[in-house]
Amino acid sequence: MKKIKKPLKNSSFILLVLLLAVICIAFVELAVCSYQSPELYHRLTDPIRTGVQQLAQRGQAAWEGWRGSFSAAVRTAAQEIRGSLDELVLLAEESDGNSEDLEDIQLVDGEILAPPPRPQADFAVTALAARSGVEYLTGGTQEILYYNQTADRWSNEPYGSDKIGGYGCGPTAMAMVVSTLTSTTVDPAQMARHCVDQGYWAKKHGSYRSIIAGVSEDYGLNCTPLPPEETDLSTISRCLSDGQLVVALMGPGHFTSRGHFILLRGVTLDGSILVADPASVERSLTTWDLELILSELSASRDSGGPLWLVSAQDFV
Secondary structure (H helix, E strand, O other), X not given: OOOOOOOXXXXXXXXXXXXXXXXXXXXHHXXXXXXXXXXXXXXXXXXXXXXXXXXXXXXXXXXXXXXXXXXXXXXXXXXXXXXXHHHHHHHHHHHOOOOOOOOOOOOOOOOOOOOOOOOOOOOOOOOEEEEOOEEEEOOOOOOEEOOOXXXXXXXXXXXXXXXXXXXXXXXXXXXXXXXXXXXXXXXXXXXXXXXXXXXXEEOOOEEOOOHHHHHHHHOOOEEXXXXXXXXXXXXXXXHHXXXXXXXXXXXXXXXXXXXXXXXXXXXXXXXXXXXXXXXXXXXXOOEEOHHHHHHOEOOOOHHHOOEEEEEOOOOO
């Protein structure tokens, strides 16, 4: 019986060698053709070359498209991460050392408020006097060194990342308090920097209500909460006649549509209240009924508000 021969183990190798030989022969023939018949050479190779170029272009376009999509995805992710970090920073700024809610946004109103219920007071009752480049509100027991946060001199000064003109009623009011009750003159810009350093600034909200007691303590003043339900004209008259000042946080009404700090600075002979409004000379030169002021106070009761009685350290 004849034995059946097994296939050669290296048959695949032989086929590979034959294929390479055919490719080499083809390249040699193409090379010869390029010299002897260039027209035939180009007719044979141009379709191949065109196909390779198209394939390369498509590959490049695919790569650039993928790279652009990847870059866009990276930019989008980076923006989302940055936005999340900004929100975390804002939350940290609002909560660091302050647990007060921020329902009162102390922003100077762009809309027109109701005019004061009375015309401007007579010059003999109160006036805005200027001496040596400084303005004072007359009347009451003592003159008040007056600052207006909306004046060109102060409106564009920074209050943190905000502007005094829009959000700086807190530091402007406290600059008036400190400059009137102490021997230190502090302008709104200086007070705004102090309030930011001490953590009283609330981004896009104005000031934390702790600004009143905080600044009072920082400058050696006494500060006592004055409960609105226990406050009447007799109490306010006695306090203001003794040379003390009352800081009031106002809610919607004649002074603001949101939230706004003003000072109660004096009482007239007919029992009307004189105020110092950091955003309005007109309202500062008008006399007011205490009942109207009390009815328009902020509903907040944080940090002793919405009324604070402030006096000099040596006041008894």
